[in-house]
Amino acid sequence: MTTHRSSLPGAEIPDDGALKQAAEWFACREGGWSAEESARCRQWVQADPSHETAWRQVESIWASLGGLSPAAAQALDEAGRKRRTAMVHLGSSVAAAALVLLGLRIKQEASRPVHAIRSMAGHTLQHSLPDGGQLWLNSGSEVIVGVTPGHVDLVLLHGELLLQTGRSAACAHTLRSRHGRLHTRSARLSVSMHAGRSQADVFSGTASWHAPFRRPLHIHAGQALEWNTLTPPAPRTADSMRGNWQTGELAVRDAALPAVIAELARYGIGRLDCDRQLADLKVTAVLPRFETEAALQLLAHALPIRIVRHGPWWMTVQSR
Known part of the structure; x- marks a missing residue:
């Protein structure tokens, strides 16, 4: 619109x-x-x-x-x-x-059971769903879970979730953010909310995206969708960093260093910045996602970068 x-x-x-x-x-x-x-x-x-x-x-x-x-x-x-x-x-x-x-x-x-689950900053949370599926919340996230027979309704209030539906496709799943909603019966996907926009990455199965006055869009395995309430979305390639954070590993291939640093910053305490001059530096590695300082030391050993401390709660990644 x-x-x-x-x-x-x-x-x-x-x-x-x-x-x-x-x-x-x-x-x-x-x-x-x-x-x-x-x-x-x-x-x-x-x-x-x-x-x-x-x-x-x-x-x-x-x-x-x-x-x-x-x-x-x-x-x-x-x-x-x-x-x-x-x-x-x-x-x-x-x-x-x-x-x-x-x-x-x-x-x-309607006697619909509804409850909120949330994860603390720097921690993830796993939650089992009635259909046998699994729901994970990334650091500092909150979701409202509503359950009726044959249907699971998830409302992402802030942060990021990862959903693995159960083996049976008999249960429908609706995932909502303030910008629109997704429907699926069988999929592994993540949904994250950012300032003014939402993003969905589908790693297996399919999902359909719906919003008022917009035609539904189907998102297939390996695709992602980013949208807000004003501009039409367009499918693109799924972000691999959005599909494995619940394991505690950050596996990246040819990822821009600032994006990797921004991901690590979600799990540390304090502020973590990356120099803009390092935007073209690519990273291929498997890092400990929940151990920010250990991950930074691994990066500093393998790349021409250094970690500068400005205080106990502020670090910057700069060119060596």
Whole structure:
């Protein structure tokens, strides 16, 4: 979807009516809308820049809840349109809060088990899923896990996850970030969130990517996808560093040194920088991912670099 910009100061700031209407459209979509309703919503979003801004704000709130499972959507349909209509009479901030409460209420009605798991900085965490699959969280990550019969819903709040689905393809998996969602039944893949964007790397199996007003995209083994809420994504080659971090090894082949240093920095305490002059230096190695200083010493021994300490919590990789 194209972002429209106005020369008038504050022209894109949504008013109460725009936020309330966006919340109404979202409730309609999650309850199962018709093709006509979808087209009307698209027309409304494109009619004014403030409408798109309102849509994105509500979309962010909704994504943080993880959307609705099929059971929750059924509960919404059974509850009728009373809750949606009630939001029309609320102010902007209250309307946003009402949307959050609506999602939580529906999840409660559907008796959907939901819990959050998180990993500490410098540590990874492994979690077993009901279908026999495994979920790993990278350093400093948090995920909301929702489970219903035949479906696992994962909402990445921040950081990075690695998913290995169970052997049976009978269980569907939905992985969500604030920028979109992925669906798969059989895959090994990672999803990570960065400033303003999300990234998915598929190492085996397939997954499909979905976002409002966008055509679904299929991601196959060896492919990756990077996206945000404004620009269309395009498949590219999967990043091997995203597929093996749970083992404690950092295996790289012809990787740029700054990228390797940035990966090691995730697991150390303090600040770790890399001189921009080393951007063209390539690395092929197997490093201890969770032992930052040991990995840096191995790199310094093999490459024309040195490790400079500026204090107990700050190091810089520079040219020797």
